[in-house]
Amino acid sequence: MSEKTFSAMVVREAGEKKYERKIEERSIADLPEGEVLIRVLYSSLNYKDALSAIGNKGVTRNYPHTPGIDAAGTVEKSDHPDFKAGDRVLVTGYDLGMNTSGGFGQYIRVPAEWVIPIPEKLSYSKSMAFGTAGLTAALSVIHLEDRGIAPQGGPVLVTGASGGVGSLAVSFLAAAGYDVAAVTGKAEARDFLTNIGAKTIVGREEVTDTSQRPLLKSQWAGVVDTVGGDILSTAIRSTKLHGSITCCGNAASGDLPLTVYPFILRGVNLLGVDSQNCTRDMRLRIWDRLASEWNLPHIDDITKEVPLADLSPHIDEILKAQKMGRTIVKVG
């Protein structure tokens, strides 16, 4: 077993600030310690994977490295009583694909605590069509629900709407009856967003106010933000009395130019979303909902499948913000 090899994408430093990625043979013996060895069948492509693949040291400190923050497959060997060979399982987040060899390889070895049984109603590929993006979109919607944001309260804005997290947030909210306004920078995303349930399509420039006015016309009962920067600042200043805004991403910027006035004059709530370290109980609760009420009929229409060998150009595409919907990776 220990001499067995497998195919994986390996990212290597190839000079100052230069990184190369290619498919190589790796040895199972070189995987990190862990209680559960998993044969990976599917992974998915997230923004963080692209950052790891280009040498972003905030995501991955040491190279050579195999990215992939998501993985679904079967247990090959388990030293933990909760799992046995042949179990259908998935892993998303924690340190997978960051500084632990990730899902863009045919095997991973991880602590049992990270491993979630795939719900019966989800296939390996469908579980990865959701993946980290689905968990993050679901967490964002749950945060809004927990704050009492209901469909009758008025429109909910989703930014970065054609991306992975954005398109799933639009889908979950629309399926639950919310009136969704979807922000996109892509003219060609209009039909895509309408088909997944967006009621209104909003250009990025319409929700980018750099005037520094502390408050803007109040419009949104809730906001799911995936991009940060001026768009998030504009969204917070445009949120209605006691509305809530979730913040999960920085696709546009890590900055947030703002005053305290939306919080102290309108009582709006800014809610942080972290799917990487989300509790196991919350993960189990979310995967249950993804297999039932959020098991979207159109998930296959917004998901593209690529073999591991052809993944590299899709990494470039996500970095240029050209991707729409979800990309799953056939690994094994």
Ligand SMILES: NC(=O)c1ccc[n+]([C@@H]2O[C@H](COP(=O)([O-])OP(=O)(O)OC[C@H]3O[C@@H](n4cnc5c(N)ncnc54)[C@H](OP(=O)(O)O)[C@@H]3O)[C@@H](O)[C@H]2O)c1
């Ligand atoms: N906190 C967490 O737990 C967590 C989990 C997953 C992801 N994230 C973060 O969430 C963000 C989205 O992730 P993802 O995997 O969905 O990425 P993605 O598929 O690349 O989607 C990002 C979308 O943001 C929009 N965008 C890109 N650049 C922009 C810019 N300069 N200005 C405004 N909008 C821009 C684009 O949508 P349009 O063209 O439609 O505008 C793009 O499709 C990333 O920052 C990621 O790191 C956080």
